[in-house]
Amino acid sequence: MSPLIGLYQEGTHNVVDIPHCKAHHPRINAAVELLRQGIRELNVEPYNEDQGTGDLRYVQMAITTHNTSLPASERYRNGKVQITLVWNSRNERSPNSEKLDALANFLWRKGGSRSNDHYIHSVWENFQTSTNNVIFGNRWRHLLGENDFWEHVGGIDISLAPSSFGQANTRAFDILLRKLQKNVPYGASVTDLYAGAGVIGLSLAATRKCRSVKCVEINKESKLSFEKTVSRLPKSVESSISWHNADTAVDPQSWLVGADVLVVDPPRKGLDSSLVDALQTIASAERKAKLLSESSSLSPSLKVKEEKRPWILRAREASVQIGSKTNTDESQSLPQTLIYISCGWESFKQDCKSLLSGKAWRLEKAHGFNFFPGTQSIEVLAVFKRGQGKGLKKKKLVKKKKNNL
Numbered sequence: 001m002s003p004l005i006g007l008y009q010e011g012t013h014n015v016v017d018i019p020h021c022k023a024h025h026p027r028i029n030a031a032v033e034l035l036r037q038g039i040r041e042l043n044v045e046p047y048n049e050d051q052g053t054g055d056l057r058y059v060q061m062a063i064t065t066h067n068t069s070l071p072a073s074e075r076y077r078n079g080k081v082q083i084t085l086v087w088n089s090r091n092e093r094s095p096n097s098e099k100l101d102a103l104a105n106f107l108w109r110k111g112g113s114r115s116n117d118h119y120i121h122s123v124w125e126n127f128q129t130s131t132n133n134v135i136f137g138n139r140w141r142h143l144l145g146e147n148d149f150w151e152h153v154g155g156i157d158i159s160l161a162p163s164s165f166g167q168a169n170t171r172a173f174d175i176l177l178r179k180l181q182k183n184v185p186y187g188a189s190v191t192d193l194y195a196g197a198g199v200i201g202l203s204l205a206a207t208r209k210c211r212s213v214k215c216v217e218i219n220k221e222s223k224l225s226f227e228k229t230v231s232r233l234p235k236s237v238e239s240s241i242s243w244h245n246a247d248t249a250v251d252p253q254s255w256l257v258g259a260d261v262l263v264v265d266p267p268r269k270g271l272d273s274s275l276v277d278a279l280q281t282i283a284s285a286e287r288k289a290k291l292l293s294e295s296s297s298l299s300p301s302l303k304v305k306e307e308k309r310p311w312i313l314r315a316r317e318a319s320v321q322i323g324s325k326t327n328t329d330e331s332q333s334l335p336q337t338l339i340y341i342s343c344g345w346e347s348f349k350q351d352c353k354s355l356l357s358g359k360a361w362r363l364e365k366a367h368g369f370n371f372f373p374g375t376q377s378i379e380v381l382a383v384f385k386r387g388q389g390k391g392l393k394k395k396k397l398v399k400k401k402k403n404n405l
Contacts, residue, residue, distance in 0.1 A: 003039045003046045005032050005059065013049060023373050025063045027119045031081040031111065035059060038106040044099055047088055055096050056103075057128055058086035058135050060162060064121055065170070066150045080121035082149050083107060084162040086128050091139060100125060101143075108144040122146050124162045136163065140221075148228065153177060154203030159228035163221035165196045169371045176369050176381055177203055180339060183365075183383050184208045184261050191259035191335070192216065193248045193275070194266045197225035200341075201263065205239040212240040216255055220245045223320060244319040252278045253285060262335040270347030279338065280358035282386070286334045338384040343371075348380050359388050 006018035019036075020029050038044070039056065047054035065079040087100050104123045111120035122145030128137035140163055149160050153170050154177035160166040167173035177200065184190065186209050192201035195215035205213045215226065226243045248255065249272035256262060256278065264271060271279075278285070338361060342348035355361045361384040369379040 001040060001043075001046075003036055005036055023375075025079055025081075026077070027079055027081055028061050028063055030119060031061055031083060031107075034107060034110055035083070038103050038110075042099060042102050042106060044103055052131060053088075055088055055099060056085060057088050060084040060086070060135075062149070062160070062162070062166060062168070064149055064151050066152045066157070080119055081111075082121045082124070082145075082162060084124040084126055086126045086135060086137075088129060089127055090129055091127055092125070092141060094127075104143045112145060120145060121149065126162070154181070154199065155207045156199075156203050156229065156234075157232040158197065158199050158202075159225045159232075160197060161221065161225045164219070164225045165222070166199075167371070172369050172371045172379070176341070176367075176379065179367055180204075180263075180341070180381055181207050183337065183339060184210070187211050188260040189258055189331075190214070190261045190263060191255055192263045192265075193252075193255060194218075194264055195222075195243070196265070197222045197229060198243055199229070200265060202226075202229055202233065202241070204263075205241055206233055206237050209237075210239045212258075213242075214255070214259070215241075215243045216246050216248055217243065218245070218247050227320065240321075242319055242321050248272055249274050256282070256285075256334050258331050258333065259335045260333070261337045261339065263339045263341070265341040266347075268344035268347065270342070270344055270351045276351060276354050279355060280360055282334050283360050336386045340380070340382045340384065342380040342382070343377070345378055345380065348382070352382065355384060361386060362388055 004015040004017040006016045006021075008014065009016050019033065039046070044056055045054040047057040060083070062082045063079045064082065065075045067075050067078060067080075070078055085100065085103065087094075087096075089096055089100075091097075092100075104125065107120055107123055109115065112118065123143045125141045125143055126136050127139040127141075128135070130137065140161075149162075151158050151160065151166075151170055153167075153174040158166075180200070181204060184204055188208065188210055189212045190201060190204050190208075190210050192198065192204075192213065192215045195201055195217045196219070198213075198215035198217070201213040201215040204210050223243060223245060230241060244255075246255075252272070252275040264275075266272075338355075340348070340351070342351075352363065356363060364383045364385045366380060366382040369381065371377065371379045
């Protein structure tokens with residue numbers, strides 16, 4: 001049996017075998033070959049999507065090059081691989097769990113800390129029996145190796161559990177973050193939507209001395225990584241920092257209030273339509289909030305009580321406030337700057353068109369980053385400002401007149 005280990009062919013669920021991908025770190029390629037060897041020797045059955053049978057559905061591999069015991073020049077080539085095996089069973093008590101343990105032990109014996117070539121950081125398992133396109137199930141288990149997975153990007157150490165989203169190309173992501181940081185004023189209040197483990201928001205707290213940083217993420221598994229990253233922030237960081245487990249699509253207006261800068265890093269499909277609507281009507285919402293604030297200050301009896309929406313209450317119950325500092329700023333202002341990070345060019349173009357059509361925003365600048373060399377994919381960092389203004393300037397070519405002598 002020769003298992004196919006690679007990526008889906010575009011527009012299909014046909015797996016294209018990629019034994020030696022030039023875009024991958026060399027040690028990921030080595031880990032793929034080791035996994036292939038283990039599958040053969042242990043008779044692990046690859047998943048059959050049509051029949052729903054087999055053992056191993058997916059494998060996720062991530063590389064960490066953050067090893068402070070090595071000189072900086074040697075860290076990249078000595079990176080270590082975190083491996084997640086997505087197993088076709090409900091839990092570790094399923095009939096085929098012995099084969100899973102055998103495969104994990106094989107990987108660790110050949111590439112773990114006691115092997116001649118230590119390049120495996122850790123081995124994790126995830127259990128998934130769903131027939132839909134969702135890769136991971138809800139149950140995770142750490143099997144072997146180190147528990148904490150660290151990387152250094154954007155000026156801070158970040159912790160990433162296998163269940164948290166992380167950029168594969170950390171070098172390019174670091175360059176993007178450095179560019180993004182320059183567009184955030186010192187001391188600003190920042191809301192980071194689709195925040196994941198809060199890498200962007202926390203890097204801004206550390207480098208821009210933000211007054212407050214609020215991270216909003218729908219994946220509850222990212223909470224632990226967020227807390228671990230906060231534990232390694234410099235002691236000089238005095239921001240009010242919070243993380244909220246909530247769906248950005250539900251009442252997005254509530255997350256915009258009090259922010260000077262809004263950062264969005266949505267999945268490939270782009271912004272939720274409800275968030276686009278809230279951004280398009282942000283000017284009228286700000287005028288309304290200002291009138292209510294003025295009315296409340298004139299007559300305390302007219303102060304409007306907050307509507308207790310169930311979804312807002314749930315979000316607060318799942319929130320994390322870091323440190324003893326709390327944000328006492330009750331400003332009802334709304335963002336003047338929108339920073340959009342996009343991994344989906346087509347969805348970004350549509351969102352950009354929607355934002356500009358409402359004339360509430362203007363596109364000030366945009367940058368492209370090559371996160372995936374050899375592909376047509378491009379990561380976009382776009383900065384929008386409130387109001388129509390001048391936006392991006394187009395250079396005019398002026399033909400100089402010749403002077404007759």
